[in-house]
Amino acid sequence: MVKSNAMILKFRPSFRRVLSLLISFYLLLPLFLLFFSLGVPHFSDGKRVFSSLNHILLQASLSTFLSLFMGFVMALGLFSLKKSWLKFFFENWILIPVWIPSFFVLIGVLNFCQNLFLFPFGMMGVVLLHVIMMSGLCAISLVQIIQSQWCGQLELAWIEGASRWFFFRRAGWSQIKGPTGTLALVIFAMSFTSFTIPLVVGGVKSSSLEVFIYQQFHLGKDLDQALALLLIEIVFLIVVSLFIRHPIKKNISHHFNQKYLSWRPGLFFVFLNTAIVLMGLLGVGKTSWSQLQQWPQLGDMLIKGLFWSFLIVFFTGVFVVGLQCLILMALPLSGFRKFLLGFSAPSGVMIGVALLVFEGSQHWMGLLKLIVAFTLIMTPVLYRWMVDQKFHSLVYQIEISQTMGASWSMIWKRIVFPQMAVELGQVAGVSSLWASGDYALSNMLLDKTYSYTQLLSHFMNSYRIELATLLLWPLLIMGLFFYFLWLGVGYVLSGKSFS
Amino acid sequence: MVTSRLWLSLSFITVLVFGAGFFRWVYLGKSIPRVQILLPTLRVLSYESFAGVTGVGPELIKNFEKVCQCQVDLSSVSDSGMMMEKLRQKNFRVDIVVGLDQMLLPQAQSILGWKKLNFKKGFWDSQIQGFVKEFFVPYDWAPLALIYRKDEVEPPQDIKSLLHPRFLNSISLQDPRSSSPGLQFLFALYSWVGEKKIADFLAQIKQNVHSISPSWSMAYGLFQRGQAKMTFSYVTSLVYHWTVEKNMSYDAVVFKQGHPVQMEYVGIPKNCDQCDLAERFLKFLLSIESQKLVMNKNFMFPVRPELIQTDKAFSQLPKMPLLMGAKEDDFNQKKSVLEEMWLKAMQ
Numbered sequence: 001m002v003k004s005n006a007m008i009l010k011f012r013p014s015f016r017r018v019l020s021l022l023i024s025f026y027l028l029l030p031l032f033l034l035f036f037s038l039g040v041p042h043f044s045d046g047k048r049v050f051s052s053l054n055h056i057l058l059q060a061s062l063s064t065f066l067s068l069f070m071g072f073v074m075a076l077g078l079f080s081l082k083k084s085w086l087k088f089f090f091e092n093w094i095l096i097p098v099w100i101p102s103f104f105v106l107i108g109v110l111n112f113c114q115n116l117f118l119f120p121f122g123m124m125g126v127v128l129l130h131v132i133m134m135s136g137l138c139a140i141s142l143v144q145i146i147q148s149q150w151c152g153q154l155e156l157a158w159i160e161g162a163s164r165w166f167f168f169r170r171a172g173w174s175q176i177k178g179p180t181g182t183l184a185l186v187i188f189a190m191s192f193t194s195f196t197i198p199l200v201v202g203g204v205k206s207s208s209l210e211v212f213i214y215q216q217f218h219l220g221k222d223l224d225q226a227l228a229l230l231l232i233e234i235v236f237l238i239v240v241s242l243f244i245r246h247p248i249k250k251n252i253s254h255h256f257n258q259k260y261l262s263w264r265p266g267l268f269f270v271f272l273n274t275a276i277v278l279m280g281l282l283g284v285g286k287t288s289w290s291q292l293q294q295w296p297q298l299g300d301m302l303i304k305g306l307f308w309s310f311l312i313v314f315f316t317g318v319f320v321v322g323l324q325c326l327i328l329m330a331l332p333l334s335g336f337r338k339f340l341l342g343f344s345a346p347s348g349v350m351i352g353v354a355l356l357v358f359e360g361s362q363h364w365m366g367l368l369k370l371i372v373a374f375t376l377i378m379t380p381v382l383y384r385w386m387v388d389q390k391f392h393s394l395v396y397q398i399e400i401s402q403t404m405g406a407s408w409s410m411i412w413k414r415i416v417f418p419q420m421a422v423e424l425g426q427v428a429g430v431s432s433l434w435a436s437g438d439y440a441l442s443n444m445l446l447d448k449t450y451s452y453t454q455l456l457s458h459f460m461n462s463y464r465i466e467l468a469t470l471l472l473w474p475l476l477i478m479g480l481f482f483y484f485l486w487l488g489v490g491y492v493l494s495g496k497s498f499s
Numbered sequence: 500m501v502t503s504r505l506w507l508s509l510s511f512i513t514v515l516v517f518g519a520g521f522f523r524w525v526y527l528g529k530s531i532p533r534v535q536i537l538l539p540t541l542r543v544l545s546y547e548s549f550a551g552v553t554g555v556g557p558e559l560i561k562n563f564e565k566v567c568q569c570q571v572d573l574s575s576v577s578d579s580g581m582m583m584e585k586l587r588q589k590n591f592r593v594d595i596v597v598g599l600d601q602m603l604l605p606q607a608q609s610i611l612g613w614k615k616l617n618f619k620k621g622f623w624d625s626q627i628q629g630f631v632k633e634f635f636v637p638y639d640w641a642p643l644a645l646i647y648r649k650d651e652v653e654p655p656q657d658i659k660s661l662l663h664p665r666f667l668n669s670i671s672l673q674d675p676r677s678s679s680p681g682l683q684f685l686f687a688l689y690s691w692v693g694e695k696k697i698a699d700f701l702a703q704i705k706q707n708v709h710s711i712s713p714s715w716s717m718a719y720g721l722f723q724r725g726q727a728k729m730t731f732s733y734v735t736s737l738v739y740h741w742t743v744e745k746n747m748s749y750d751a752v753v754f755k756q757g758h759p760v761q762m763e764y765v766g767i768p769k770n771c772d773q774c775d776l777a778e779r780f781l782k783f784l785l786s787i788e789s790q791k792l793v794m795n796k797n798f799m800f801p802v803r804p805e806l807i808q809t810d811k812a813f814s815q816l817p818k819m820p821l822l823m824g825a826k827e828d829d830f831n832q833k834k835s836v837l838e839e840m841w842l843k844a845m846q
Contacts, residue, residue: 114724118668121710203711204674204845215676294743301552307523314516318509356584417505443577449551457577458551461716463739463798465723493505 016329016408020336023327030346030354030376031234034227041227049225052205052212056192059123059207063130063191064184070131070269071138077266078143079258090267091143094136096274099430099483101437102196104476105133107469108280125201126208130191132273139270141183146261149175158260182243189240193233195348196440209233210347217349230346237344241384281472288466295467305452306474309436312367312451313482316374316435317428321486323379324387324427328416329408332395341384345377352444366446373441378431386430390423391416418494425490429483436479452478541776543573545597546582548797549763550575555789555796556597562792563783569776578714579603579679586610592770595777597638597784599764600679604635605831612769616781624804627762629823635764638784639799641733642819643683643759645670645752652728654752658691662700666707671718671727673711675838680715683759684731685841686830690822691756697837701844711845733761734819738812739798750817757822763799 035041043049074094081087097105109129113119120128150172157167191208198207199214209229216226292298330336345351355369394416401411439453449455452475459468543550543560550556550573560571574593576582579600585591587610599607607613613634623631627640645661647654652669655661661670673681692700709727712718722730729752740749765784767777783789790801794810807813830837 110721110724110726114726118709119726199713200717201710204842291743307519311516311520314512318513356588421505443547444581447574447576449575455552457716458547458553460720461547461551461714462553463719463723463736463743464553465716465720489508493508 016331016333019326020330020333023323023330024336024339026323027343027345027376027380030351031230033354033357034230034346034350040224041231042224043228044225049229053209055123055205056207056209056212059126059198060188060191062123062127063134064188066127066131067134067138067187067191068142068180068184070135070273071142073263073266074135074139074270074273075142075146075266076261076263077268077270078139080262080264080267090270091140093274094139094270096136097133097277098137099433100277100476100479101434102129102133102194103437103439104281104472105129105277106197106200107472108277110280111283111469112276112280114283119201121201122203123205123207126198129197129201130194132276133197134187134190135269135273138183138187142180145176145179145183147258149179154260164260185240185243189237192236193344193347209236210349213347214349217353226350230350233347234344238342241342241344281469281476288470291464291467292470301455302452302471302474305450305455306478308367308450309452309475309478312370312442313432313436313478315367315371316378317432317482317486319371319375320378320382320431321424321428323375324383324424327379327383328387328391328420329412331391332398337388337392340380341388343380345380348373348377348438348441349444351376352441355445366448367450369445370441373445374431374435374438378434382427382431386423386427387420390420394419421494422487422490425486425488425493428490429486432482432486433479436475436482539569539773539776541567541569541571541595541773541780542593543571543595543597543780544576544582544585544593545573546576546579549598553796555793558796559784559789559792562789563780566783567776567779569773571780580677583607583610586768592772593768594771594773595780596766596768597763599635599766601630601762601764601827602679602682602831602834604632604764607766608634614767614769614771614774616767618785622785623802624800624807626821627760627802630760630762632764635766636781636785637762637802638765639790639793639797639801640760640762641735641799642821643680643687643731643761644734644754644817644819645729646722646732646734646736646749647729647752648748649750650748654750658754658756662703662707664706666729668707668709669728670704670707671709671712671721671730673715673718673731674713675841677713678715678718679761680718680731680733681711682834683761685837686827687759687822689830689833689837690759690826691754694833694837698840698844701841705844708845733799734758734816735798735800735813737816741815742812751819753817753819755820757820759822 078087078090078094081090106129109132110119119125153171153175154167157171162170193210194208195210195214198211202208202211209232213226213229213233216229217223327340346354351373355373358365358369397415398411401415406414437453439451439457442451442454443457446454449458452471456468456471456475459465459471543556545556548554556573556575560573564571574585576585579598580603582596582598583603583606586593586596586607596607615633616636618631618636620628623637627637630637630640645654652666655663655666672684675681675685688697688700710718710721712721715732718727718730719732719736721727722732734751737749737751740746765781767774767781771777785802787803787805790803790806793799794801794806794813800807800813
C-alpha cells in the first residue's frame with residue numbers, strides 16, 4: 001500500500017505535466033493550423049497597418065477612458081445604496097450589457113436610438129457602444145477597489161476634516177492607481193480586440209484589431225498580413241497579461257462607511273445604461289407582429305432552431321467547464337499557469353478558418369467543430385477572469401495536503417472541486433450565454449441552417465429585421481436560463497460539499 | 500457525497516438532452532421515405548439567400564425531389580465569397596453551384612473547370628440576354644438603385660445632385676470589399692462619372708454618406724429603421740414593401756445614365772458526379788413554376804420574359820436603363836485600384 005502510494009506520488013507530477021502539455025497543444029492547435037496551412041506572416045502594406053493601428057489605439061484609449069469615467073460615476077451611485085437587496089439587484093443589473101452577447105447590445109442600442117437621434121456611426125459609435133457595455137464592469141470593479149483600499153482611511157480623513165478632493169489627491173489616488181491601472185488595461189484590451197461592434201458600426205476604417213484581421217483575411221485576401229496582425233494581437237495580449245500580475249483584490253471590508261462617497265444621481269446612470277439596451281430589445285414595432293403572422297410555418301422552424309441552439313449552448317458549457325476541470329487537475333504547475341495567464345486565443349474568425357482545415361462540416365461534425373471553436377475562444381479568457389485567482393488561493397491548502405500524503409484524486413474531491421464549484425458554474429454559465437448569441441462562427445462552420453441565430457440572420461438578410469429583433473428574446477431567455485442553471489448547479493454542489 | 504451529487508446532476512442533464520435528441524431522431528425516422536435510400540444524391544452548393552429558410556431553395560428542392568427520383572443535399576455558406584472558399588477545398592465535390600454573382604465569375608473559372616451550358620436565345624428576357632455566359636446562366640436578376648421613402652426625402656434628379664447638402668448624412672452604403680451591392684455601387688459611379696473624376700466624386704459624396712456597412716442586410720436594416728434616408732439596393736426591394744408590408748411610400752431613384760445589374764448565376768462544375776441530374780435541376784430552376792417561386796420568395800426578377808407582366812407589383816416597378824457588360828469587364832480589370840480609391844476617400 002505504501003509502495004503504491006509512493007508510486008502514485010512519483011507518477012503524479014509527470015501525469016500533470018503530460019496533461020498540461022496536451023491542454024497547451026489543444027489551445028495552440030488553431031495557431032499551428034494557421035501558420036502551417038496559410039503562409040509566412042509579414043506586412044505587405046506597412047503604411048496602412050500603421051495608420052489603422054493608430055486609429056485602433058485611439059478608439060481603445062477613448063473607450064477605456066470614458067468607460068472608467070462612467071464606471072466611476074456609477075460606482076458613486078452604487079455607494080448610495082443602503083439596502084443589501086437593492087445593492088445586489090443593481091450590481092447584477094449593470095453587468096447585463098457585459099454578460100449578454102454584444103450582438104444583443106448592438107441591436108438594443110440601435111433600436112433605442114431609432115426614433116430619438118441618429119446613431120453616430122464610425123469611431124464614436126464604437127466608443128459609445130463600448131462604454132455602454134463596459135462601464136458596468138468598471139463600476140463594480142471600482143467599488144471593489146475603493147472598498148478594499150480606502151476602508152478606514154477615508155473615515156479617518158473625514159473625521160479630521162479633510163475634503164474628498166484633498167483625501168483623493170494626497171492619499172486616495174496613490175492607493176488605487178495600481179488596481180485601477182490594471183482595470184484600465186483589461187478594458188483597453190477588450191476594446192482593442194472586440195469584433196462584432198466595430199465590424200457593424202465602425203465603418204471603413206478598422207476600429208479594432210480583430211476587425212482589421214478580418215478585413216485582411218476576408219476582404220483583402222491578404223493572409224500573410226492577417227497572420228502578422230494575429231501575431232501582434234497575441235504579443236499584445238501577452239504583454240497586457242504580464243502587467244496584470246496582481247489581480248484586483250476581493251477582500252472587501254463590510255465595515256466600510258460608504259456614505260462619504262455616495263452620490264445619488266450616479267444611480268440614474270446605473271439604471272439608464274442597461275435600460276437603454278433592454279428597452280431597445282423590447283421596442284419592437286407593429287411590423288414584427290404582422291411579419292410573425294405572415295409566416296405560418298415559423299413555429300416549426302423556430303422549435304427546430306431552438307433545439308439545435310439548446311444543444312450548442314449546453315455542450316459549450318459542458319466542454320468549457322470540462323476543459324477547466326482538466327486544467328485544474330494539471331495545476332499547480334507554475335509554467336503552465338504562466339502560459340494560461342499569458343495566452344489569448346486567436347480571433348473567432350481565425351479559429352473558424354483554422355477549423356475549416358478539418359474536412360466535413362455537416363451534421364454532428366459541424367456542430368462539434370463549432371463547440372470546439374467556442375471552447376478554444378472562451379477557455380483562456382474565462383480561466384483568467386474567473387478561475388485563476390480563486391485557484392491560486394487554494395495552492396497552500398493543496399501543498400499541505402500533498403505533504404501530508406493525500407492522493408491527487410482526494411485533493412481534487414475534497415479541496416479543489418468543492419471550493420471551485422461556484423467558479424466552474426459561473427464559467428459554464430457565461431460560456432453558454434456567450435455561445436447563445438453567436439451567428440458568425442455558426443455561419444462559417446455549419447453547412448446548413450441549424451441554430452436559432454442562423455435563422456435570425458436569414459430573417460435579417462431578407463428584409464425582416466423587425467421580426468429578427470422580436471425573435472431575439474427566446475434566445476436571450478434561453479442563454480440566461482443556462483447561465484442561472486449552471487450558476488445554481490455550482491452553488492448547490494459547493495454548498496452541499498461544505499455541509 | 501459531493502461527487503455523487505455532481506455526477507447525478509450532470510448525468511440527469513446529459514440524459515435529458517440526449518434523450519430529447521434520441522426521441523426526436525426516432526420520431527423523425529418514421530417519416531423517412533424508404534425508397535430514398537437507393538436514390539442518387541444531387542449535391543447543391545449555395546448561399547444563405549437561396550438556401551436559408553426565407554430563400555427559395557428549400558421549397559424548390561422539395562418540388563424537385565418529387566419529380567427527379569433523387570435526393571438533394573443542399574449545402575449553404577454565409578455569402579458568395581465563402582462559396583469560393585468552399586470550392587477551393589481540395590476534397591470538396593459538388594454537382595451544381597447556385598448563386599454566383601457576375602463579379603465572382605472570373606474567380607470561379609480560375610478555381611474550377613465548368614461545363615458548357617446551351618440555351619436558345621429566345622429563352623431569356625431580352626434585357627438580360629447580354630449577361631448569359633458560356634459556362635454560367637442567370638436564374639434571377641435585379642437592377643440596383645437608390646431606394647428612398649417618398650415622405651422623407653425629395654429624390655435626386657441626377658447623379659450630380661447626389662452631392663447636394665440636403666442629403667447630408669443620409670445615404671447608407673455597403674463596403675465594396677465585402678458586399679456585392681457595394682461593389683455594384685462603385686461600378687455605377689465608375690460608369691457614371693468615369694475613372695478620372697471618381698476620386699473627386701467620392702471625396703464629395705462622403706459627407707452625404709450616413710454609414711458604410713459590411714453587408715447589404717446591415718445597410719438596408721439601417722435604412723428600414725429610419726437611421727438613413729436612402730440606401731443602395733435592388734429595385735425589386737420595392738416589391739417586398741409594396742406587397743408584404745403594404746407600404747407604398749418606398750420608391751427608387753432612376754438615373755438616365757443607367758443602373759448596374761445584379762445577376763445570380765448557376766454553374767455545373769466539370770468534375771460533377773451527377774451531371775445529368777445537375778442539368779435537370781438547372782432546367783427545373785429555370786422553369787416557369789420555379790421562376791414564379793423565385794419572384795415571390797427572393798423578390799428578384801425572373802429570367803423568363805413571360806412572367807414579369809403577369810405580376811402586378813413587378814410590372815409596376817420603375818423602368819430603368821441598364822449598364823451593360825462591356826464596361827463591367829473594364830471595371831473588373833481596374834477593380835483593385837478603384838477599391839483603393841474608394842477606401843482612401845471614405846476613411
